[in-house]
Amino acid sequence: MKKLAxxxxxxxxxxxxxxxxxxxxxxxxxxxxxxxxxxxxxRFSAEDKKDILPKLGWDYRSxxxxxxxxxxxxxxxxxxxxxxxxxxxxxxxDWGNTNQWLDEHNYKDYDMLLVSHDDxxxxxxxxxxxxxxxxxxxxxxTNSTGSVPTSRRERLAKWWNPVIGLRGSFELIKPQVxxxxxxxxxxxxxxxxxxxxxxxxxxxxxxxxxxxxxxxxNELFKKPEMKPRLIALSxxxxxxxxxxxxxxxxxSFTQPENTSSENKGFRELQKILKLS
Numbered sequence: 001m002k003k004l005a006x007x008x009x010x011x012x013x014x015x016x017x018x019x020x021x022x023x024x025x026x027x028x029x030x031x032x033x034x035x036x037x038x039x040x041x042x043r044f045s046a047e048d049k050k051d052i053l054p055k056l057g058w059d060y061r062s063x064x065x066x067x068x069x070x071x072x073x074x075x076x077x078x079x080x081x082x083x084x085x086x087x088x089x090x091x092x093x094d095w096g097n098t099n100q101w102l103d104e105h106n107y108k109d110y111d112m113l114l115v116s117h118d119d120x121x122x123x124x125x126x127x128x129x130x131x132x133x134x135x136x137x138x139x140x141x142t143n144s145t146g147s148v149p150t151s152r153r154e155r156l157a158k159w160w161n162p163v164i165g166l167r168g169s170f171e172l173i174k175p176q177v178x179x180x181x182x183x184x185x186x187x188x189x190x191x192x193x194x195x196x197x198x199x200x201x202x203x204x205x206x207x208x209x210x211x212x213x214x215x216x217x218n219e220l221f222k223k224p225e226m227k228p229r230l231i232a233l234s235x236x237x238x239x240x241x242x243x244x245x246x247x248x249x250x251x252s253f254t255q256p257e258n259t260s261s262e263n264k265g266f267r268e269l270q271k272i273l274k275l276s
Contacts, residue, residue: 001029001030001031002029002030002031002111002112002132003030003031003032003033003109003110003111003112004030004031004032004033004110004111004112004113004114004128004132005033005035005101005105005107005110005112005113005114006021006032006033006034006035006113006114006116007035007037007097007098007101007113007114007115007116008021008034008035008036008037008083008097008115008116008117008118009037009039009093009094009097009098009116009117009118010036010037010038010039010040010042010078010085010087010097010118011038011039011040011045011093011117011118011119011200011249012045012072012117012118012119012246012249013042013045013072013073013078013118014068014069014070014071014072014073014118014119015070015071015072015073015077016067016068016069016070016121016122017068017118017119017120017121017122018036018073018077018078018081018083018118019081020122020125021034021116021122022034022081022082022083023125024122024125024126024127024128024129025125025126025128025129026128026129027128027129027132027133030111030128030132032128033084033110034081034082034083034084035083035084035086035101035105036078036083036084036085036086036118037086037088037097037098037100037101038085038086038087038088039087039088039089039090039093039097039194040087040090040197040198041075041087041198042072042073042074042075042078043074044198044199045072046072047199048199048200048201048249049069049072049249052202052250053065053069056252057252059252060266060270061251061252061254061266062251062252064121064244064251064252065250065251065252067121068119068121068246068250068251088100089195090193090194090195090196090197090198091193091194091195092187092190092193093194094117094168094169094214095115095168095185095187095214096185096187096190098113098115098185099184099185099187102178102183102184107175107178107183108175110175111174111175112132112172112173112174112175113172113173113174113175114170114171114172114173115168115170115171115173116169116170116171116243117168117169117170117245117246119245119246119248119249119250120169120170120243120244120245120246121243121244121246121251122242122243122244123241123242123243123244123269123272123273124241124242127242127243130242131172131242132172136231137228137229138174138228138229138230138231139173139174139176139177139226139229139230140166140171140172140173140174140177140221140229140230140231141171141172141231141232141233142164142166142167142170142171142230142231142232142233143167143169143170143171143232143233143234143238143240143242143243143245144232144233144234144235144236144237144238144239144240144245144265145164145165145232145234145235145237163218163221163222163227164221164227164230164231164232165214165218166214166217166218166221166230167214168214169238169245170243170245180220181216181217181220185216185217186216186217188216189215189216200248201248202248202249202250202253203248234265234268236261236262236264236265236268237258237261237262237265238258238262238265239262239265239266239268239269240265240269241268241269241272244265244269
């Protein structure tokens with residue numbers, strides 16, 4: 001029997017995400033274990049969002065947020081869905097959460113890891129069936145090809161040497177990757193720590209230093225022999241048929257340089273959902 005470990009950074013706690021991951025169809029020959037690596041109690045998420053959720057509009061993105069935040073889950077509700085919930089110090093988010101899990105679990109016991117944020121909307125229950133046995137010589141499947149370059153230099157660099165950017169928001173990762181990097185993610189470039197902090201704003205710059213937690217992995221997958229082993233589910237930023245990533249907790253939040261790409265993804269998603 002093959003095993004998948006789902007390792008989720010617990011910060012926003014929309015019940016939709018935890019319910020839909022737990023409800024995924026599991027392909028024959030696989031079993032799934034669910035882990036929430038939390039950096040605060042869910043009640044603090046409710047406090048952060050108490051003035052935002054009532055003001056959500058009725059445009060497409062806001063309606064997705066209404067689905068995502070049907071309710072902010074409690075610890076008891078998360079555990080009732082089959083998740084192993086544990087709180088850890090709020091040091092580094094994203095793959096920092098994953099490293100905390102790796103300190104206590106042997107990744108070699110698993111045939112696949114799904115590492116994800118918890119502010120992601122999951123549009124389908126066929127994700128595991130479609131992806132766990134996906135053919136190919138890939139090592140990582142990430143949700144999208146990455147953010148849109150903002151400067152002329154970045155645009156030229158991406159045109160000259162197109163690469164997929166890992167973001168740490170939603171990736172299927174084979175354990176061989178951890179063999180390559182010594183069993184944990186290298187977060188040496190990150191300087192920000194938020195130990196003791198249990199609140200946050202929607203300011204995208206507040207945690208910008210944590211974006212550096214993917215630097216070493218992105219360098220690894222820029223190597224010519226590694227580039228083909230990283231694949232993306234979608235060419236559109238944040239949006240694929242399997243996952244719509246939140247921006248600082250919300251689908252409706254967007255950064256101007258990425259909005260057009262996201263909108264293309266939403267149009268494709270609407271077509272897919274109408275067909276399914």
